[in-house]
Amino acid sequence: MPPRSRRQELARYARRAVELGAQGAKIVGPRAVRCAQWVRLKCQYGCDGYGGCHTCPPYSPTPERTRQVLDEYAHLLLVHVGRWRSASRIATRLEREIFLEGHHKAFAWGAGPCVLCRSCDPSGPCRHPDRARPSMEACGIDVFATARRAGFPIAVVRLRREQANYFALVGIE
């Protein structure tokens, strides 16, 4: 368990996520974040965003690489939001704030495709590399298993009127 001052700092980041509009946030360890090969299949077969931007497969990190990256962190912040566009916005803001507090490894994973530009040309350079971040699912993270393990609600959405739950992740240290 981290020392008290570190626990307080981590708790403050969770509160900050809520201040920025999240419904909730929780500090988790790397092994609480699940990666799976099938996640990539869902991108490749069934998502019209496949290959459409720098932050999506096949350009985003594979599940194997993501597993290795996650294991380089001791603490990550799992963020629960109600709108997927909010997930990446909140996560990149947190990444910047946490980085500026001295956590040089701070890195954000968002939700869904990148929407910072009207269109994306993955054969050219990214126009906003400071804010464009891959989604959790684009990197092979099993968002369903990860959210459930952390005690957050998540279920398959079958009807438009059903409430969806979205998640972002910020690696801290």
Ligand code: SF4
């Ligand atoms: S910021 Fe623009 S260029 Fe970069 S990944 Fe997003 S949409 Fe593509």
